[in-house]
Amino acid sequence: MIVVKGLKKSYNGLQVLKGVDLTINKGDVVVLVGPSGCGKSTFLRCLNRLEEPDEGTVTLDGQEVTEKGIDAMRAKMGMVFQHFNLFPHLTVKKNITLAPVHLGLMDQATADAKAMELLERIGLADKADTYPNMLSGGQKQRIAIVRALAMNPEVLLFDEPTSALDPEMVGEVLELMKELAKGGMTMVVVTHEMGFAREVANRVIFIDEGVVKVDKPPQEFFSRIENERLKAFLSKVL
């Protein structure tokens, strides 16, 4: 569904991605791991062109993602950020309905109903009319996920969705992500939660030195470690 070919990206002469090739299939739950600064975020952000790749192509459903028509492409690729990035001046419900209504995907009534249904599902229906500042980190992140879901995206991109959370709130977010995965949602997840990778992912990918070094199902990924640098990395995070 997403095909990445020869993706390269540098910042001020520092080449972060040196030619990443990767195919993500429908229903895949891909977890990206790698040492800090190896370019996981950069890779994820190149997928929906929050960063512009220097070279290489990204295609979604056979259609190349380019600057032209980018908004329509982004509407199909939901993104969840480390710091939630909820809109603080809008209520929870408005956060969720703003984009689908504005883009003409739904009318306000349908969007409201959908928002309520999604909020119901994560047990936060009572928060529909409050502002994000009133919520805990875990609640904010779950609402950010729901906001992305309301667009009916084909794939969800997560950049360290639990890294900014207090430990006791990590679980509720991972639980929601796990449910989505079970529901067949295609997901690309950058995370340091190895438990999630083991349990939920169907592929774990090690990015290092600007390329995909290892791409395996989790059982193999964690048990038969051949790459020395992966071994070193895992010994630090596990």
Place this chain on the structure above:
Amino acid sequence: MAYLTQQFEILSALADNGGDLTAWQDGFLKFYRAFLANDRWLQYIEGVGTTLVVTAVALAIGVILGGTVALVRVAHDQQRPHHRNALLGFVNGAFKVYVTVIRGTPMMVQLLIMGMVIFASSRNFTMVGALTLGINSGAYVSEIIRGGLMAVDPGQMEAGRSLGLNYITTMVKIIIPQAIRSILPALGNEFIVLLKDTSLITVIGGKELLYAAQGIYSRTYECMYPLLGIAVIYLVLVMIFTWLLGKFERRLAQSDRR
């Protein structure tokens, strides 16, 4: 009032006949001439009215101009390196020149150029003055608004764009509403600065509060009372608006905490 007028007539007759006045009596005479004689207080009130109108007009021009400049400059700076728009680049360049010129030259000189060169044939000095103040203010307001827009967490733009909203929609629906909260108090300050700066338009014959005072002391040959009088009026106006602004800011802060 009638009593004061009576006193004034007695005392001024005395003074005209070379009689000696105490300092109090002399002060009273000057005060009366500065504010009460010929209903001169009306001229001050009219001056205050004009001052407020000029301030409001100038601020309105400043906000429209400054807002436009700020939006163009921010949009220009946020472009992707390989997708720069030539027109936007040109307009941005022109606006940068505008800001540099306005901020790099004295307001008094700008007023004289506008009043005596560009609009030399216009008789409406007050409005030329208001326009000049507005153009001047626009340069400063653009920096206020630009600062406010850039102070919004860049993650907000990313979140909006990653939902598929285009740049303009994200600006209008997400960035600007958040920026306004930090911009409004600074605009309030700009209003107060402008309120005082309106006095400068007298150099091109703009009729505001200082102009009223000048008109009066050119008749009475006594400038202390009119000048101190308008100083007090400016001060009171500034204090009132500062107080209102403070109230408004506290309101804003409260709604931030919701």
